[in-house]
Amino acid sequence: MKPEFERRHSRWYEKLLLGAGFHLVVGLPLVVLVPSLERWGWEFWHHLPDVRTNTILAIIGAFLASLFTLRNMNRFPGAQVGAYITPMVSFAFLIAVAALFFTREGYTRQVLFGGYLASMLWFHAGFFIGKRFRRLKIAIVPFGDARKLRGTRQLDLRVLTTPDLDQVRFDGVVADLYAKDLPAEWEKFLARCTLSRVPVYHIKQIRENVTGRVRIDRLSENEFGSLLPSSLYSGVKRIVDFIGALLLLPLLLPLMAVVAILIKRDSPGPVFFLQPRMGYRQRPFLMYKFRSMYHDMSGEDFTISEDDPRITRVGRWIRKYRIDELPQIFNILKGQMSFIGPRPESASLSEWYEEDVPFFSYRHVVRPGITGWAQVEQGYAAEVDGMSKKLQYDFYYIKHFSLWIDVLITLKTVRILFTGFGAR
Known part of the structure; x- marks a missing residue:
């Protein structure tokens, strides 16, 4: 019996053209074959030394990583996947090159670069051709x-x-x-x-x-069927955070030294600002930041506005581009924070929010982060009304706690670093 209604994109050819299968059956062979044939000729598969095999495997790995990351990011609101194709494909191929370099495996640069260009063209063409159908x-x-x-x-x-x-x-x-x-x-x-x-x-x-928000008048289960985020991904993320912080530290230390000198020259007082924050599983910790306000000035625990008179000249600049957050790399090394997660609030503000915002403490079920879903979607919030909305974003992040949303937040954060969105 024929169904009474028919679902959109339910026909076999629509499933083939719009699904991941088309990328695997048509796109992947093209991305591998075009640069290989151009460099090695039509009979290259009859002789595959390690150099050629390594190059082909690197292209395949980078293509698959780009494909599944872009497809999984597309399910989140405001993803704008078209804007992230170039950085995502570039990052995937950089990882492939780094893996070959550190394992000292040989590869053909010309073919690998050709695979990179072919992947870029394929994903951009697929995005623009299928844009109307993916809505x-x-x-x-x-x-x-x-x-x-x-x-x-x-x-x-x-x-x-x-x-x-x-x-x-x-x-x-x-x-x-x-x-x-x-x-x-x-x-x-x-x-x-x-x-x-x-x-x-x-x-x-x-x-x-x-x-991109979850209502906070009631708790609901996340993607894993419970209120607890994935412990497996949480553990993997902690390892990645630690290794990433170790690798970034030598690169950031010279920049941090320059910022410290500028802060000292701009106004008297300490270089760093240490504040008790509420952390993972509601454990208090001292969060490190570069001082961006005049020393010993009284006022609220949070920034009142972009024109807060307590902010120094250097402070205004480092806050806009989030440079004041760089010392938190030491909090990451100590396991108190992550690169990505709900923003940790001060102990005093946490007590205030606990009284006025339902389920506020649930945001401590994951490690707090330097950047997060609320920061890239909403920006700065301190008042209770703004915090309620921010908490809805935090709940959405916890509900969809995964590699894919972390990648999307990373890409959005890079955009913020160049625009200063949401800074105070």
């Missing part, structure tokens, strides 16, 4: 809170007027499943959608996808 088309059942939803660049939301899809193919249907005014015929319609393999989503799932 989700979602039907809205017009009852309850579902009527308040608005579309984005990633979501094409269309409100239904009757309990029928009118032969339009949708990626899914969203409804407020707890709406008290949902008529019986619309409930039957949702059942028919499910039988036709058209996904039915509760409004909470779509709202989170649109806003």
Whole structure:
């Protein structure tokens, strides 16, 4: 029996062209073969010494890393994957080159560079050709809170007027499943959608996808089915943080020395600002920052505005580009912080938030970070209203705690370093 409704992109050729399979079956061979044939000729596969094998494996590894990272990042709101293709592919090939260099394995530079250029062209072409098809088309059942939803660049939301899809193919249907005014015929319609393999989503799932935030009036399970983030990824992330901090330390120390001299020359007082912060599992710790305010000036624990008179001339500059956060690399080495995670708050502010913001302490289930999802999406927040919104971003990060969201935050942070977004 033919399904009553048909899901968008459900036909076999659509699945092939829009899925990862097309990249693996068509894109990967092209990216490997084009530079190989140009350098080694048509019969290169008859003779594959270690140098050629290493080069081909490096191209394959970098291509696959780029493919799956970009596809997984695309599911997060505001990802703008097209803007991250170049840095992501470049980083993947740099890692491949570094692996070959440190293992002292030979490779052919010309072919590897050709694979890099071919990968760039392939992913950019795929993004622009498939851009229209990747925008989700979602039907809205017009009852309850579902009527308040608005579309984005990633979501094409269309409100239904009757309990029928009118032969339009949708990626899914969203409804407020707890709406008290949902008529019986619309409930039957949702059942028919499910039988036709058209996904039915509760409004909470779509709202989170649109806003990048999780409501904090109640706790909900994360991707792993519990309130606890993945302990496996948490352990791997700690190792990566430690190694990354060790590698960056020799590069950052000269810059930190220059900043320290500028701070000393600009105003009297210590170079560093040490403040008790609430950390992982609610354990207090001393967080290190470069001092950006005049010494011994009274005021609030948080920055009032961008024009806060307590901020020094050098302080205004280092805060804008987040240079004042560099000493926190020592907090990372000590295991108190991570490169990415919810921003740690001062002990006094934490006590205030605990009284006014529901579930505030849940944000301490992961290590705090120098940058995080709230920082790249919202910017600075200190007042309770702003903190409530920031906490919704933190909950979203904890719920989707994974390598993919960390990569996206890293790329967004690089953009912030050049624009100064959200600084105070």
